[in-house]
Amino acid sequence: MNVVITGGAGFLGSHLCDYLIEKGHFIICVDNFITGNEKNIEHLRENKSFKFINHNVSQYIDIGDDVDAVLHFASPASPVDYLTFPIQTLKVGSLGTLHSLGVAKSKKAKFLLASTSEVYGDPQVRPQTEDYWGHVNPVGPRGVYDEAKRFAEAMTMAYLRYHDVDTKIVRIFNTYGTRMRVNDGRAVPNFLSQAIKGEDITVYGEGEQTRSFCYVSDLVDGIYRLLMSELHDPVNIGNPEELTVMELAKEIIEITGSKSKIVCKELPTDDPKVRQPDITRAKNLLGWSPKVDRADGLRRTLEYFKSAI
Numbered sequence: 001m002n003v004v005i006t007g008g009a010g011f012l013g014s015h016l017c018d019y020l021i022e023k024g025h026f027i028i029c030v031d032n033f034i035t036g037n038e039k040n041i042e043h044l045r046e047n048k049s050f051k052f053i054n055h056n057v058s059q060y061i062d063i064g065d066d067v068d069a070v071l072h073f074a075s076p077a078s079p080v081d082y083l084t085f086p087i088q089t090l091k092v093g094s095l096g097t098l099h100s101l102g103v104a105k106s107k108k109a110k111f112l113l114a115s116t117s118e119v120y121g122d123p124q125v126r127p128q129t130e131d132y133w134g135h136v137n138p139v140g141p142r143g144v145y146d147e148a149k150r151f152a153e154a155m156t157m158a159y160l161r162y163h164d165v166d167t168k169i170v171r172i173f174n175t176y177g178t179r180m181r182v183n184d185g186r187a188v189p190n191f192l193s194q195a196i197k198g199e200d201i202t203v204y205g206e207g208e209q210t211r212s213f214c215y216v217s218d219l220v221d222g223i224y225r226l227l228m229s230e231l232h233d234p235v236n237i238g239n240p241e242e243l244t245v246m247e248l249a250k251e252i253i254e255i256t257g258s259k260s261k262i263v264c265k266e267l268p269t270d271d272p273k274v275r276q277p278d279i280t281r282a283k284n285l286l287g288w289s290p291k292v293d294r295a296d297g298l299r300r301t302l303e304y305f306k307s308a309i
Ligand code: NAD
Pocket: 006, 007, 008, 009, 010, 011, 012, 013, 030, 031, 032, 033, 034, 035, 036, 037, 055, 056, 057, 058, 072, 073, 074, 075, 076, 077, 078, 081, 092, 096, 114, 115, 116, 117, 171, 172, 173, 174, 175, 176
């Protein structure tokens, strides 16, 4: 397949580029580096199965080649990033999704949207199944990301229903791994880099909020299975093993052997109190479940961070 990946120079997008090239596909990576990193795709620049277009997908996207699939991954994803770029986040979730769907429609290609567990907001059920409608504050600071992704899902379903585009929606839960930016602000990169440097580990609030962390190779495998499936309804992909943020901080101190101390900082507004994917749908319909346990995934990520710092 000829596959367009928007946001292909980011953390997840660049791993998808590698994975799909390995499977024999040709990649057209479209990115404007707002939160991405040229280094993530440096090793692919000379690859005959890879082409790069430097472009902001919130503007019209012009692709000359035939296209069989469009994977729309462009969007700031770390809370620090989307609070720094709130308007760009709203634009890429709305206009960027519209333009990416437009490419899929005109090329008669499949379309896969990178959505997020944030569509569930600060959830009142646990674990979160795909039929939960969510609990989102539209006017809070996180609304720029959550509502953009909710709009993107609605737009994707409209292109399925009214334009017959073969669409898929993956709801990605917290994913970590190599190529995350050291300063991207999310919990795993913050804690790992603080532990490596011997700085205080900054736990927000009392650290009682929960998350469930999926290693990037598992996520990419799940996304590929969804892309090749006949499904159109949203599918959660994430690791259901839930822990508190305080437990994560302690685990990272143990794995790194760091002397860093844990300090509590103010909890960001609307920070979800719980998050755990129900992955029954992915298990039953895609035959997918995560394989990499957290200790292993964190060690692999630690090696990357040691070399990146
Ligand atoms: P990232 O910031 O590393 O990657 C996003 C990429 O999109 C970057 O390379 C950035 O430069 C690019 N981009 C952003 N706006 C753009 C625009 N207007 N035009 C062109 N390129 C643009 O983040 P990530 O963690 O790799 O996330 C990728 C996607 O997955 C996002 O859509 C995000 O919402 C979704 N997601 C990620 C997670 C996670 O845990 N990593 C969880 C849920 C959803």
